[in-house]
Amino acid sequence: MPYTQPLVVEPEGEAVEAPMTRAERRDQQVMRILDAAKSCFVRSGFQGASMHQICAELGMSPGALYRYFPSKEAIIEAITEADRSHEAEMFAAMGENPNVIDGFVNAAMGHLRYIHESGNAPLFTEIRAESMRNEAIQFTCHQSMGEVQSSFRDYFEAAISRGEIDPCVELETILPVLMAIGEGLAINDLPSKGVSLDRVEALMRVTMEAIFRPKRKLHETA
The missing domain is CATH 1.10.10.60 (Homeodomain-like)
Structure with missing residues (x-):
């Protein structure tokens, strides 16, 4: 801006x-x-x-x-750091939502819209490709992705402790899978290929419900 x-x-x-x-x-x-x-x-x-x-x-x-x-590596590190302000806003909104599934899905969709509207998908793809052969870029990417995954872990562990969700498998498996799916969605920039983000959101919501099996409140079953 x-x-x-x-x-x-x-x-x-x-x-x-x-x-x-x-x-x-x-x-x-x-x-x-x-x-x-x-x-x-x-x-x-x-x-x-x-x-x-x-x-x-x-x-x-x-x-x-x-x-x-x-160096160019220092520039990539600064680009990644600049994106963290957006991620901080995403996590804040996620934590304020009383529904754990809604919170995650809304945050994830907000991130996908940001990637699409900012035109950053090609850049994100280039950085991830370079991280496969450049240790400095790899470290920056892994550090950033690790912070995101850690935030998700805290978010879901809190929901588990409150008795709101009952994941189908352990978080150690779920979180890397979700990160890989999210990365793939960001890189492919589906809206640019004619795929509606509304339909992506509907599919993501069903998937999250199946994975985390939210428990219905007593007043909802009465």
Whole structure:
């Protein structure tokens, strides 16, 4: 999202842009670099895109770019870190939902919509492919995915302890399977292939009900 400077109202009533702080200018420059790098990675692949190519995309000298990021791996790490703010919002919404199945499905669908609407599916695919041969990228991906899986584990373990669900198998099996399915859905970007996310959501909901076997409340069975 492009940075917009705040407006300051002068005594005469005329609104003017307030000068950016050094930190704000740095954040703006970092976002420009990340956006340019994403374009290069999608267009040329991680291996094909060079730091010089990213510089050309930006109109920035190599010396200036290296002051922000020493390598392509560092750029990928920053891209992954930026996505964590979206994930934090997803987990917060999930935890606030009183229905454990609804909470998970709504959060998962929100993530899929974000991937589709942001156009990040090709980039996500490229990063995952590179993680198979690049240990630094692999570490970043595994760390990020591990944090997501850990959040899901805490979420479902709490529901089990409250007696809300009765999973058909242990979480040690369920969680990696769910992560693999979610990754596949994100990479394939089904809406771009004409598959309705509403239908995906209906299928996901039925699947989650079957896996976690939510227990009906006493007042629902009366």
